[in-house]
Amino acid sequence: xxxxxxxxxxxxxxxxxxxxxxxxxxxxxxxxxxxxxxxxxxxxxxxxxxxxxxxxxxxxxxxxxxxxxxxxxxxxxxxxxxxxxxxxxxxxxxxxxxxxxxxxxxxxxxxxxxxxxxxxxxxxxxxxxxxxxxxxxxxxxxxxxxxxxxxxxxxxxxxxxxxxxxxxxxxxxxxxxxxxxxxxxxxxxxxxxxxxxxxxxxxxxxxxxxxxxxxxxxxxxxxxxxxxxxxxxxxxxxxxxxxxxxxxxxxxxxxxxxxxxxxxxx
Numbered sequence: 001x002x003x004x005x006x007x008x009x010x011x012x013x014x015x016x017x018x019x020x021x022x023x024x025x026x027x028x029x030x031x032x033x034x035x036x037x038x039x040x041x042x043x044x045x046x047x048x049x050x051x052x053x054x055x056x057x058x059x060x061x062x063x064x065x066x067x068x069x070x071x072x073x074x075x076x077x078x079x080x081x082x083x084x085x086x087x088x089x090x091x092x093x094x095x096x097x098x099x100x101x102x103x104x105x106x107x108x109x110x111x112x113x114x115x116x117x118x119x120x121x122x123x124x125x126x127x128x129x130x131x132x133x134x135x136x137x138x139x140x141x142x143x144x145x146x147x148x149x150x151x152x153x154x155x156x157x158x159x160x161x162x163x164x165x166x167x168x169x170x171x172x173x174x175x176x177x178x179x180x181x182x183x184x185x186x187x188x189x190x191x192x193x194x195x196x197x198x199x200x201x202x203x204x205x206x207x208x209x210x211x212x213x214x215x216x217x218x219x220x221x222x223x224x225x226x227x228x229x230x231x232x233x234x235x236x237x238x239x240x241x242x243x244x245x246x247x248x249x250x251x252x253x254x255x256x257x258x259x260x261x262x263x264x265x266x
Contacts, residue, residue, distance in 0.1 A: 010210045011052060017217035018044045024224055030172075033229075036088040037176065040081040047074050072140065079147045085180060086154050092173045093162055145191035152188045155181040162234070172228035179216035186212045 022041035025031045031038040054067040155177070162169060169177075187209055194205040 007206075007210075010207075010214065011048065013214055014210065014217070015045055015048045015052075017214060017221060018048070021217055021221050021224070024221055028224070028226055030229070034088060034092075034176075036081065036084045040078075040085055043077065043081065047078075075140070075144075079143075082147070082151055082180075082184070083154075086151060086158070089173060089177050089180075090158055093158070093167060093169050093177075141191060141195055145188065145195055148184050148188035148191055151184040152181075155184055166234040168232035168234050170229055171231045171233070172224055174233075175220055175223045175228065179220045183212055183216045 018041045022031075022038060022045065025034060025038050025041070051067055051070055054065075054070055057066075159177075159181075190205045190209055194201050
């Protein structure tokens, strides 16, 4: 009983923080600058409220649990929005390089299509039922793990790129990158452990995943600010000092690459 109450508290805390961050974006008039994030937060609030109603009301749809059916139907939309959020962060990090930004969009959208096809193929060829009572739950867990591993890979590759070229990034973008990037990595790890240890690990995974999500939302709500849209710093300054000559040389190199891409992608 106490565990159910604690789970409900975490659930509604997540809804409140999703709404708070969305409200923060609209108050700062940044919803148009971060449209995918705004859509993700609004969708998350509506989805969570709907799932909460179906879970407590024990509604059944087409002879199935309404909560389970709604969760399975809406989960792919969450995956897509997460990939689009990574694309949005990529675009905000490379605003001054339209050619590279356009190339990255093609790569990331191709990655989204590839992951979608890979997940569908896994469902068809993977016959491991896993440790769960229902095989479809094991398949869904496998897809979640694949998606979060892909998101984690993309987010780390993006960090390597902007760190290598010492690209100045606005503070708000860094906040979103660290918050959601950390969440993707944590979820990938937790789903991997869930797949390995089986259903006995499910309560630990659910609790840890919820706490990570709440932590990222609290950080984003508290740190997101108007000043964060004007203050910029490269990733490398987090672990080493500024090197103006090297940064200038890398900027010239990147500008040349960007101009070549602009001409090639016309």
